Amino acid sequence: MVIVAAGSGQRLGHGIPKARVLCGGLTLLERSLRSVLASGVALEIAVVIPAGDDVLRSVAESLSGAVPVRVVAGGASRAGSVRAGIAALSADAPVILVHDAARALTPPDVFKRVVSRLAAGADAVIPVVPVADTVKTVRGGRVEGTPDRNGLRAVQTPQGFTARLLREAHAGTGAGDPLITDDAMLIEATGTPVVTVEGDPAAFKVTTPLDLMLAETLVQGAGTPPAPADPEEDLMPDSALPPVAHLPLPRTGIGTDIHAYAPEHAPAPLWLAGLFWEGERGLAGHSDGDVVAHAAADALFSAAGLGDLGTHFGTDRPEVAGASGVTILQEAAAIVRGAGFRIGNIAVQLIGNRPRFAARRSEAEAVLTEAAGAPVGVSATTTDGLGLTGRGEGIAALATAVVISAG
Ligand SMILES: Nc1ccn([C@@H]2O[C@H](COP(=O)(O)OP(=O)(O)OP(=O)(O)O)[C@@H](O)[C@H]2O)c(=O)n1
Numbered sequence: 001m002v003i004v005a006a007g008s009g010q011r012l013g014h015g016i017p018k019a020r021v022l023c024g025g026l027t028l029l030e031r032s033l034r035s036v037l038a039s040g041v042a043l044e045i046a047v048v049i050p051a052g053d054d055v056l057r058s059v060a061e062s063l064s065g066a067v068p069v070r071v072v073a074g075g076a077s078r079a080g081s082v083r084a085g086i087a088a089l090s091a092d093a094p095v096i097l098v099h100d101a102a103r104a105l106t107p108p109d110v111f112k113r114v115v116s117r118l119a120a121g122a123d124a125v126i127p128v129v130p131v132a133d134t135v136k137t138v139r140g141g142r143v144e145g146t147p148d149r150n151g152l153r154a155v156q157t158p159q160g161f162t163a164r165l166l167r168e169a170h171a172g173t174g175a176g177d178p179l180i181t182d183d184a185m186l187i188e189a190t191g192t193p194v195v196t197v198e199g200d201p202a203a204f205k206v207t208t209p210l211d212l213m214l215a216e217t218l219v220q221g222a223g224t225p226p227a228p229a230d231p232e233e234d235l236m237p238d239s240a241l242p243p244v245a246h247l248p249l250p251r252t253g254i255g256t257d258i259h260a261y262a263p264e265h266a267p268a269p270l271w272l273a274g275l276f277w278e279g280e281r282g283l284a285g286h287s288d289g290d291v292v293a294h295a296a297a298d299a300l301f302s303a304a305g306l307g308d309l310g311t312h313f314g315t316d317r318p319e320v321a322g323a324s325g326v327t328i329l330q331e332a333a334a335i336v337r338g339a340g341f342r343i344g345n346i347a348v349q350l351i352g353n354r355p356r357f358a359a360r361r362s363e364a365e366a367v368l369t370e371a372a373g374a375p376v377g378v379s380a381t382t383t384d385g386l387g388l389t390g391r392g393e394g395i396a397a398l399a400t401a402v403v404i405s406a407g
C-alpha cells in the first residue's frame with residue numbers, strides 16, 4: 001500500500017502541507033493511515049511525505065506496528081510521489097494499492113472491495129461514484145459538448161493493481177506527463193482493462209476549504225463508539241441515551257517546568273515558547289531550557305497517563321542534550337497519538353518578569369500549535385516580585401492539556 005501525502009495543498013490554502021492539516025484534532029495523514037489500518041488489507045505501507053517534514057514523519061512512524069510503515073520523501077508531482085512509494089515497498093508484493101492521504105475519511109470497506117476484485121483476478125481496479133452534475137467539455141469559454149452523464153464516473157482511491165503492471169507503467173516514459181492525474185490512466189494506455197468497484201461519498205478528496213468543513217462535520221458525528229459486542233447487554237436502546245453518553249470522556253493533564261537563568265559567566269541564548277529572544281538572558285538546562293514547550297509536553301504525558309517529561313526525555317538520554325523545546329513537544333505529541341489519543345488543546349502560562357511576551361504571543365502560539373498538531377494557547381504573568389520568578393532567578397511555566405481516546 002502506498003499513501004501519497006506529499007502534496008502542498010495549494011487549493012486548501014492553509015500554508016502547510018495538506019496532510020498536516022487537522023481534521024477533528026487529527027492530521028489528515030493520521031486519519032487516512034488509521035482507515036487503511038482499520039481495513040486490515042495492508043501488509044506493509046509506504047507513506048510519501050514532503051522531504052524533511054518531521055511532523056508527518058513522526059505521525060506516520062508512530063502508527064508503525066504489526067503492519068510496518070516506511071516513510072519516504074515525495075516528488076514534485078503526484079505521479080513522482082507514487083513512484084517513490086512504490087520503490088519503498090518489498091519487491092515481492094503481489095499487488096499494490098495507491099491511496100491519497102487527502103481522502104482521509106475513506107471507509108475501510110472501499111479498501112476491501114478493491115482488494116476483493118483484485119483477488120478475483122482483475123489487474124487494475126478503481127473505486128468510482130456516479131457524477132451528480134451535468135459535465136460539459138469547454139474550450140476557450142465555449143461549450144464543445146455534453147458527454148452522456150450515465151457513462152461518467154468520478155474516480156476515487158485506493159486504486160489497486162498487480163504490482164508488476166503498476167511498476168512497469170510508472171517506469172514508462174508516459175508517467176512523466178503532467179496530464180496524468182491518476183495511476184489508472186497509465187494502465188489504460190497499455191490496453192489492460194481497468195475495472196470499477198463501488199466507491200463511497202465519504203471517500204471524497206479534501207481539496208478546498210469547503211471539503212475540510214464537510215470532513216470536520218463528519219468526524220464530529222462519528223464520535224459514537226461501535227455497538228456492544230453482545231447485543232443482549234445493550235439494555236438501553238441508543239435512542240433512549242442522551243447523545244453525550246456515547247462519547248469517550250476527555251482526560252486532562254498538568255505540567256510544570258522551571259529553569260534558572262544561566263550564570264553570568266556562562267551565558268546562554270533564550271529560547272522560550274519555540275522562539276529565539278534576542279538580547280534576553282537565557283536559561284540553564286540539559287536541553288534548550290524552553291520551559292513553555294517542556295511544560296506543554298509534560299501536560300500531554302500527564303493527560304495520556306504516560307508518565308512525565310522525565311520518563312521520556314530524561315537527562316540519561318544524551319541525545320536530548322541541547323534538543324529544542326519544539327522538537328520535544330513534537331515528539332511528545334507523536335508518542336501520545338501513538339498511544340491512541342487525540343489531542344484536544346494545550347494551555348500554557350509563562351511565569352516570569354521577562355521577556356515581555358504579549359507582542360510575540362501569536363507567533364509563539366503558531367510555532368507550538370504546529371509542533372503539537374493541536375491548538376496551543378500561551379498566556380503570561382508576573383508574580384508581583386514574589387517567589388523565584390519574581391526575584392528574577394528564573395522562568396517557570398504551567399500547562400494543562402486535554403486528550404481523548406481515539407479508539
Ligand atoms: N507532489 C505531490 C502532489 C500530490 N500528492 C498527493 O496526492 C494526493 C492528491 O493530491 P491533491 O489532493 O491534489 O493534493 P495537493 O497536491 O496537496 O493539492 P493542491 O493541488 O491543492 O496543491 C494528496 O494526498 C497529495 O498529498 C503527493 O503525494 N505529491
Ligand SMILES: C[C@](O)(CO)[C@H](O)COP(=O)(O)O
Nearest residue numbers: 078100155156157181182205
Ligand atoms: C487520484 C485522484 O484522487 C483520483 O480522483 C485524483 O486524480 C488526484 O488528482 P489531484 O490533481 O492530485 O487532485
